[in-house]
Amino acid sequence: MSNITDIIERYLKQVLQSKNQNMIEIKRSEIADQFQCVPSQINYVINTRFTEEKGYIIESKRGGGGYIRIIRIEHQEQSDLLDAIIKLIQPTVTQQASVDIVERLLEKEVITEREAKLMVSVIDRNIISVPLPIRDEVRSRMMTAMLTTLKYTSK
Amino acid sequence: MSNITDIIERYLKQVLQSKNQNMIEIKRSEIADQFQCVPSQINYVINTRFTEEKGYIIESKRGGGGYIRIIRIEHQEQSDLLDAIIKLIQPTVTQQASVDIVERLLEKEVITEREAKLMVSVIDRNIISVPLPIRDEVRSRMMTAMLTTLKYTSK
DNA sequence: TATAATTAAGTCAAATATAGTCAAAGTCAA
DNA sequence: TTGACTTTGACTATATTTGACTTAATTATA
Numbered sequence: 142m143s144n145i146t147d148i149i150e151r152y153l154k155q156v157l158q159s160k161n162q163n164m165i166e167i168k169r170s171e172i173a174d175q176f177q178c179v180p181s182q183i184n185y186v187i188n189t190r191f192t193e194e195k196g197y198i199i200e201s202k203r204g205g206g207g208y209i210r211i212i213r214i215e216h217q218e219q220s221d222l223l224d225a226i227i228k229l230i231q232p233t234v235t236q237q238a239s240v241d242i243v244e245r246l247l248e249k250e251v252i253t254e255r256e257a258k259l260m261v262s263v264i265d266r267n268i269i270s271v272p273l274p275i276r277d278e279v280r281s282r283m284m285t286a287m288l289t290t291l292k293y294t295s296k
Numbered sequence: 297m298s299n300i301t302d303i304i305e306r307y308l309k310q311v312l313q314s315k316n317q318n319m320i321e322i323k324r325s326e327i328a329d330q331f332q333c334v335p336s337q338i339n340y341v342i343n344t345r346f347t348e349e350k351g352y353i354i355e356s357k358r359g360g361g362g363y364i365r366i367i368r369i370e371h372q373e374q375s376d377l378l379d380a381i382i383k384l385i386q387p388t389v390t391q392q393a394s395v396d397i398v399e400r401l402l403e404k405e406v407i408t409e410r411e412a413k414l415m416v417s418v419i420d421r422n423i424i425s426v427p428l429p430i431r432d433e434v435r436s437r438m439m440t441a442m443l444t445t446l447k448y449t450s451k
Numbered sequence: 452t453a454t455a456a457t458t459a460a461g462t463c464a465a466a467t468a469t470a471g472t473c474a475a476a477g478t479c480a481a
Numbered sequence: 482t483t484g485a486c487t488t489t490g491a492c493t494a495t496a497t498t499t500g501a502c503t504t505a506a507t508t509a510t511a
Contacts, residue, residue: 299468323459323460324459324460324461325458325459325460335459335460335461336460336461336462336463338460339460339461339462356459356460356461357459357460358458358459358460358461359457359458359459359460360457360458360459361458361459362458362459362460363459363460364460
């Protein structure tokens with residue numbers, strides 16, 4: 142348990158806790174210096190220890206003034222239902238199936254009426270407007286992205 | 297957040313606010329002196345932080361008595377704002393411009409935080425995932441569909 | 452009044468500063 | 482001794498900073 146990945150993981154989680162907040166912002170190269178490892182090691186730590194499933198969101202910016210932001214999130218109540226739906230719509234999904242899903246989420250009050258309308262409007266075949274079968278793949282990714290967002294965003 | 301671009305951006309926005317008006321006029325060389333940077337840095341700040349998508353218009357004059365004017369765009373009605381944005385994003389729109397637009401709508405409380413996250417998630421280049429320039433056309437239709445929905449759906 | 456000088460702002464590309472990706476090499480436990 | 486996990490570094494992508502050169506407006510001068 143003394144590999145550098147675990148050490149950096151523990152350090153970052155400790156900083157998160159001690160600051161008593163759900164966000165920290167780091168400079169990749171500074172952390173790499175601090176722990177004497179290559180910068181890409183930090184990406185490895187983040188990709189394996191601070192994943193969405195584990196309850197984290199990562200934001201970052203390159204260039205001057207760049208940073209990596211680690212945000213702790215709480216999954217919403219209905220996240221099991223959302224996971225099941227996400228599984229169901231891989232790797233393609235039709236417009237009709239998507240509309241049915243959105244309506245079900247509305248009935249279950251997972252989403253608002255306005256959110257439902259937004260979702261239905263954006264997954265329309267005439268809006269995506271690329272040929273089948275690509276279209277249903279694009280829609281699958283779109284739905285997955287939105288459902289994943291719902292998983293960790295409260296009303 | 298210690299890069300000069302962000303600092304100057306914050307300063308200019310603060311002056312805009314404190315003056316309680318939607319226009320400020322600056323002398324490029326004076327601001328450059330004040331923040332000890334080259335004059336063209338000011339152009340960089342303006343070109344990346346005070347874009348039309350973010351809701352600003354820039355006017356300027358060279359020569360003696362020259363200036364740069366930053367004007368914040370205001371709309372009377374929400375539907376006017378949405379119409380203006382829809383016009384702006386035809387027939388293509390980049391991811392960055394779209395994110396800027398969504399952030400502006402959130403600021404103006406036209407949409408909720410959750411709606412903003414839904415919109416940002418679905419217009420991501422990796423989600424649409426078709427080659428340019430088609431991708432920016434698809435995104436334009438997607439944004440237009442969602443904005444049109446917002447126009448006709450109350451909160 | 453032309454023309455030259457001066458005073459601004461604009462453009463663009465190179466240099467610099469970050470972070471991301473990916474695959475090869477290394478490690479370690481079962 | 483194999484397979485999963487970790488470490489490393491070369492290469493890529495992106496954002497910012499800088500300065501040389503260009504363009505435009507005003508002012509001074511012949």
